[in-house]
Amino acid sequence: MTPWCWLVLVAFSHVTSSTNPGVKVKLTDNGIEYGRQLGMASIQKKLNSIRIPNMSGSQRVSVIGKVKYSLTNMQTVAVGLPSSAVDLVPGTGVRVSISNGYISMKGNWRVKYRRLLRDSGSFDLSVKELSVSTDIAVGSDQTGRPQVSNVNCAATVGSVSIKFHGGASWLYNLFRNFISKALRNTLQKKICPLVSDAVSDLNPRLKTLNVLAQVDKYAEIEYSMVTPPAISKSSIGLSLKGEFYNIGKHRETPFPAAFFSLPPQNNKMLYLGLSAFTANSGAFVYNAAGALSLYITDDMIPQISPIRLNTRTFGLFIPQIAKSFPGLLMKLLVKTVKNPIITLEPDTATIQATSTVTGYAIQPNGTLSPLFILNSTTSVSARLFVNGMRLAGSVTLNKMDLTLETSYVGDFRVRSLDNIMNMVLKVVVIPILNVQLGKGYPLPSLGKMNLVNTDLQILKDYVLIGTNVEFTA
Known part of the structure; x- marks a missing residue:
């Protein structure tokens, strides 16, 4: 998972304050789509790391009796996630779904039957109609930053086909279906843990969130959330404190933040509104510091x-x-x-x-x-x-x-x-x-976040920044 997903997932982090925000953020359809692309790339990378341990066992074949087999050196060759979606459920959460995925693997096979008769070769494994559905929950850590976890994950492997190379084809065709079923069950059990790992990998990046951003020797800005997010089917609105403080002396400003709302614009991935309250809290802080x-x-x-x-x-x-x-x-x-x-x-x-x-x-x-x-x-x-x-x-x-x-x-x-x-x-x-x-x-930021094609407007009582976003490795 990527830092961009924070803007989706933080919607469910713990919020204790009810004051008006000084800063508002809106993630639009375009931003959610960008987050989906980055998230799928991260999950695909995790699935590329699938490792199936060597498998061995025996199977009784009616024609020749008991056959001992082993599958070794299994490794992933390719993973594809052509169809995926991130759905916002108003007031509930975020659901990630993947369909029509595929995985290609390869490995070696070996069999032994009738005591001393042996055969071996290689095989190609093709997994089709892979589907995953998972809900993502967010709590908070001891620093007040969001912390994510994977819940209710379900993975289904629609079909597994195996193609053997080398050896006697009449022999391995006898237990092809058995082997395919065993591999299908093993793969299906491994997918959700890898998806969970992809979600957990987000937590170290969430710790880069500049909840308290130092400006200079006099001041810092707090960007913690102050109200629950506004979640619709097409956007997420976040409310951040957006208040300056003297470093080491968090004295509240003597004036409250006034309510303001962002306009219904959706051309950019992200809209950021910074209120006059934020600017005036800065003036208060610098004046109090004698600067x-x-x-x-x-x-x-x-x-x-x-x-x-x-x-x-x-x-x-x-x-x-x-x-x-x-x-x-x-x-x-x-x-x-x-x-x-x-x-x-x-x-x-x-x-x-x-x-x-x-x-x-x-x-x-x-x-x-x-x-x-x-x-x-x-x-x-x-x-x-x-x-x-x-x-x-x-x-x-x-x-x-x-x-x-x-x-x-x-x-x-x-x-x-x-x-x-x-x-x-x-x-x-x-x-x-x-x-x-x-x-x-x-400004509020996460990891190596860059703003692209940025527009700035000064409106009544707040500044509106509309921007696209890129993350660099």
């Missing part, structure tokens, strides 16, 4: 800029700065004072941030002399895109509004600093932010 603050110094300003972070430049707009702190470099501290708010509207993602900007003069001994504190309300637009298995983005400035919180150099008109602060935001703050956003944030 949304930045010291800005003059060496961060491009050399070609005529505007410098020093008391001479700022003194042009606030004369008291140049007078009281002549010839000094300056430092700005930009720090959020509220959690940024991410808003998702059709084709538009907007981030609203409320910050303070504190200006300091850097004294020759390195101490900082406060000059002013400004209140800043900033709006940026975000462009989102999928980069590998991550959701990434970049932002551009919409507008910034400044008001004076505190002045240590007397009254001044805040609007006189608009151009300087806009320049600082555009050439320093936003590029630094875009570097971080460009690294992206991990």
Whole structure:
């Protein structure tokens, strides 16, 4: 079995929470078909490993009496599973069925009769009309990941024919039917255990599920299930928590996840909806970690800029700065004072941030002399895109509004600093932010999973990613 099957099988894993999800996943008919193909390839590989132990015994033949026989070196030559299906039973489970399968084998035969008379040769075995039906159940392991097991497996071998080569044909034709029946019964008993092994082989791969995906040194995202899946005849819907946490400190966000539903689209294998709640929980976490603050110094300003972070430049707009702190470099501290708010509207993602900007003069001994504190309300637009298995983005400035919180150099008109602060935001703050956003944030994934032909839409209160999927070995 393959990692893709998790998206089908996890539907039955244990769920304890009832909160609204931050992330929703829908596996469509196309995705289920891809999973069927991968699953059949895995089962076929298992059946290719069928090994029948050497068989020996005796059979009384009316013409010549007691015949002792042995069949040795039996091995599989080919396996075919031309007809198979994965059926979703709404509210019940997943049923895998195989029909019209075939297996070809070869081996050696030897017989002994009338004491010293012996004969030997080779044989070809053909198994036809092989059918398998199995239900798959899923529990959970100690880590909270799904764990699968095979139940109610039934296998039927429709017919077995054997063709002997070498020796006396009149002899082995006498007990051909007996041998065929014995091989048929042996094969039939071996098929379900191999199918069960194929299902069990999925468990180590399920352990790669990034239930807790680390983003960086500040944050991780939890992708555990929060509600039972919605199973229809043609799709499976999964609800994942989709919440950011500070690493090692799983404090819940002070706002709940709102309900949202995915549109009825089915062109792609997989649809993934990431809500505004998920994004805003990230903003909450990074703000709580103190990661949304930045010291800005003059060496961060491009050399070609005529505007410098020093008391001479700022003194042009606030004369008291140049007078009281002549010839000094300056430092700005930009720090959020509220959690940024991410808003998702059709084709538009907007981030609203409320910050303070504190200006300091850097004294020759390195101490900082406060000059002013400004209140800043900033709006940026975000462009989102999928980069590998991550959701990434970049932002551009919409507008910034400044008001004076505190002045240590007397009254001044805040609007006189608009151009300087806009320049600082555009050439320093936003590029630094875009570097971080460009690294992206991990999406739910399993094993060596790749997204193919991905589309991204920004809708009301969530981002919809439609994609095909490939797994690499």
